[in-house]
Amino acid sequence: xxxxxxxxxxxxxxxxxxxxxxxxxxxxxxxxxxxxxxxxxxxxxxxxxxxxxxxxxxxxxxxxxxxxxxxxxxxxxxxxxxxxxxxxxxxxxxxxxxxxxxxxxxxxxxxxxxxxxxxxxxxxxxxxxxxxxxxxxxxxxxxxxxxxxxxxxxxxxxxxxxxxxxxxxxxxxxxxxxxxxxxxxxxxxxxxxxxxxxxxxxxxxxxxxxxxxxxxxxxxxxxxxxxxxxxxxxxxxxxxxxxxxxxxxxxxxxxxxxxxxxx
Numbered sequence: 001x002x003x004x005x006x007x008x009x010x011x012x013x014x015x016x017x018x019x020x021x022x023x024x025x026x027x028x029x030x031x032x033x034x035x036x037x038x039x040x041x042x043x044x045x046x047x048x049x050x051x052x053x054x055x056x057x058x059x060x061x062x063x064x065x066x067x068x069x070x071x072x073x074x075x076x077x078x079x080x081x082x083x084x085x086x087x088x089x090x091x092x093x094x095x096x097x098x099x100x101x102x103x104x105x106x107x108x109x110x111x112x113x114x115x116x117x118x119x120x121x122x123x124x125x126x127x128x129x130x131x132x133x134x135x136x137x138x139x140x141x142x143x144x145x146x147x148x149x150x151x152x153x154x155x156x157x158x159x160x161x162x163x164x165x166x167x168x169x170x171x172x173x174x175x176x177x178x179x180x181x182x183x184x185x186x187x188x189x190x191x192x193x194x195x196x197x198x199x200x201x202x203x204x205x206x207x208x209x210x211x212x213x214x215x216x217x218x219x220x221x222x223x224x225x226x227x228x229x230x231x232x233x234x235x236x237x238x239x240x241x242x243x244x245x246x247x248x249x250x251x252x253x254x255x256x257x258x259x260x261x262x263x
Contacts, residue, residue: 013253018048020056022247027060029211030239034062037224039235042086044207045071047240048248054078057243063105065207065238069096072103086204086236088130088171090114090151098122108171108204112154115164126201128169131156133190135174137183143176160194167198169232173206177241181216181223184209188223195231202234203227211242 010017030041040062045054049071054064055078063084064075068091075085087100088108094117101107101122108128109115119127132153138144145152153172172191175183184205195203214220224235 010251013251015251017249017251018050018053018244019247019249020053023053023057023244024060026212026243026247027057029214029217030237030242031060032217033211033221033224033237036221037228037235039224039228039237040084042084042204042236042238043243044238044240045075048244049074051077053244058083062236065240066104067091069093069100069103072100076103084236086171086238088128092118094118094121101125106169106202106204108169110151110153112158112162112164115167119166126168127166128171128202128204129154129159129164129167130171130173131159131191131194133172133174133187135183135187135190137174137178137186138176140176145173156190156194160197163194163198168200169202169204170194170198170200171204171206173208173238175206175208178209179213179215181209181214181219184220184223188227195227200232202236203232204236204238207238207240207242209237209239209242210245211237211239 033039034041042063042065043057043061044065046067058078065086066072066075067089072087085104086106087104088110090110092114097118098121104125106126106128108130110130130153132146132150133156134146136144136146141147174187227235
């Protein structure tokens with residue numbers, strides 16, 4: 001629906017309007033990937049944590065991805081008990097971890113020290129680790145998870161030298177607003193020695209890809225098939241902006257206008 005048509009339905013402004021029809025359109029390529037490969041799709045709720053949106057998406061997804069205790073609580077309000085809830089964050093607190101672990105099905109530790117400090121405090125969830133492949137693809141360093149001095153993920157060289165016991169999954173995120181699969185190909189190639197060595201149950205490819213704008217959906221299907229046939233049981237995609245980025249509008253009304261100093 002176009003912004004003008006949306007505005008005609010709004011009686012009062014300002015108003016933030018979410019076009020749910022557009023969100024569902026954005027999900028179509030992800031649904032095609034699910035059907036073709038058996039991969040799992042999670043929505044990263046930090047992109048837009050609206051309860052009404054999460055309720056609308058719940059039946060379209062395999063679960064949600066969160067980055068805090070508060071997001072995990074919100075997610076569990078709408079998820080059915082069998083749905084996946086993945087969490088990764090640099091900011092896990094020891095006093096919150098028991099509740100976090102009870103809410104989440106999968107936790108990817110952000111550092112080896114985080115894993116060593118917290119992993120024994122609770123059980124019942126699948127343990128993973130976030131890896132930093134040390135590959136930068138974002139033009140703007142503010143959005144580059146792998147930039148120098150990044151606090152996100154364990155250095156791949158450190159993981160190769162010191163693989164933690166009990167880890168069942170691997171999570172990575174290397175791109176922002178990406179329309180090409182080349183970064184994903186390069187990342188998977190860099191991780192292959194680690195994937196060959198570790199016996200993993202799942203791999204989370206993170207977010208940052210604009211799935212509704214990818215011209216290489218067939219190539220992505222082949223890549224996911226290769227990962228599932230050679231290395232892991234489950235592959236997860238974790239889109240955020242790709243689901244909602246083009247579906248929100250701030251509708252406003254001009255209340256007054258006048259000329260001042262020739263403007």
